[in-house]
Amino acid sequence: VLEKLVKAEKLQIVGHLAASISHEVRNPLTVTRGYLQMLREDVSPQTKVKYANIALQELDRATDVINDYLTFASICPEKMERLRTSAEINHVVNSIKPLASKNGIDLKISVFDDEAYYVVGERKKFQQCLFNIIKNGIESMSEGELSIHLLHAAATIQIKIQDQGRGMSQEQINRLGEPYFTTENAGTGLGMMVSYSVIKSMEGTIYVSSVQGEGTCFSLNLPIHAHESM
Numbered sequence: 412v413l414e415k416l417v418k419a420e421k422l423q424i425v426g427h428l429a430a431s432i433s434h435e436v437r438n439p440l441t442v443t444r445g446y447l448q449m450l451r452e453d454v455s456p457q458t459k460v461k462y463a464n465i466a467l468q469e470l471d472r473a474t475d476v477i478n479d480y481l482t483f484a485s486i487c488p489e490k491m492e493r494l495r496t497s498a499e500i501n502h503v504v505n506s507i508k509p510l511a512s513k514n515g516i517d518l519k520i521s522v523f524d525d526e527a528y529y530v531v532g533e534r535k536k537f538q539q540c541l542f543n544i545i546k547n548g549i550e551s552m553s554e555g556e557l558s559i560h561l562l563h564a565a566a567t568i569q570i571k572i573q574d575q576g577r578g579m580s581q582e583q584i585n586r587l588g589e590p591y592f593t594t595e596n597a598g599t600g601l602g603m604m605v606s607y608s609v610i611k612s613m614e615g616t617i618y619v620s621s622v623q624g625e626g627t628c629f630s631l632n633l634p635i636h637a638h639e640s641m
């Protein structure tokens with residue numbers, strides 16, 4: 412009976428998720444469709460570029476929603492494994508380079524591959540978590556530098572992600588991780604919810620320090636997994 416209950420609960424969760432995803436994805440798709448349709452009309456080249464940019468932005472938003480929901484809901488369960496922190500950071504940095512250069516942001520990474528510090532977690536989820544925080548940092552700036560440092564103490568590893576963006580008020584900081592909290596036009600408000608849940612699943616903590624008009628630093632603290640046992 413218990414097993415059946417658990418299954419019914421799971422089905423219910425999947426049902427809720429399906430409803431949320433289709434709602435959250437349908438809006439950007441509808442907007443994209445509208446702008447593509449307008450592109451066929453007789454409009455100036457500048458207007459065409461504007462319409463195409465909006466369509467692309469909305470498609471990106473649909474992709475963000477799907478990635479964040481899938482990560483959060485563990486639709487694709489992964490195994491917990493030993494992850495080389497520097498390798499995961501470098502992987503995410505490479506995938507986000509195009510966004511940084513499009514926005515004119517310099518990425519400064521002081522993460523050394525020869526220092527092997529391991530953490531335990533689900534690889535794709537950890538990558539999604541880092542990606543969401545770095546992406547927010549890039550989006551908070553109109554110019555400047557985003558830096559990533561890797562530090563370590565006896566039993567913990569610290570990943571510091573510092574931007575020179577607009578910063579946050581205390582009220583905004585308090586609301587971080589709350590689903591659908593966003594101040595962005597094309598935001599989903601799901602990114603930080605995912606990042607917090609991933610770090611929690613890895614038995615880590617997230618600290619935020621932020622000064623409005625100066626920038627924000629996210630620091631992720633995770634237990635080091637030193638042994639080859641996994």
Ligand code: ADP
Pocket residue numbers: 543547548551574576577578579583587588592593594595597598599600601602603604627
């Ligand atoms: P989204 O990026 O879709 O808005 P997130 O959950 O990723 O959703 O972030 C929620 C909100 O937190 C953002 O809309 C923004 O207001 C704030 N935020 C997160 N990171 C930063 C940052 N590095 N600098 C300034 N504001 C931030």
Ligand code: MG
Pocket residue numbers: 543546547602603
């Ligand atoms: Mg975000």
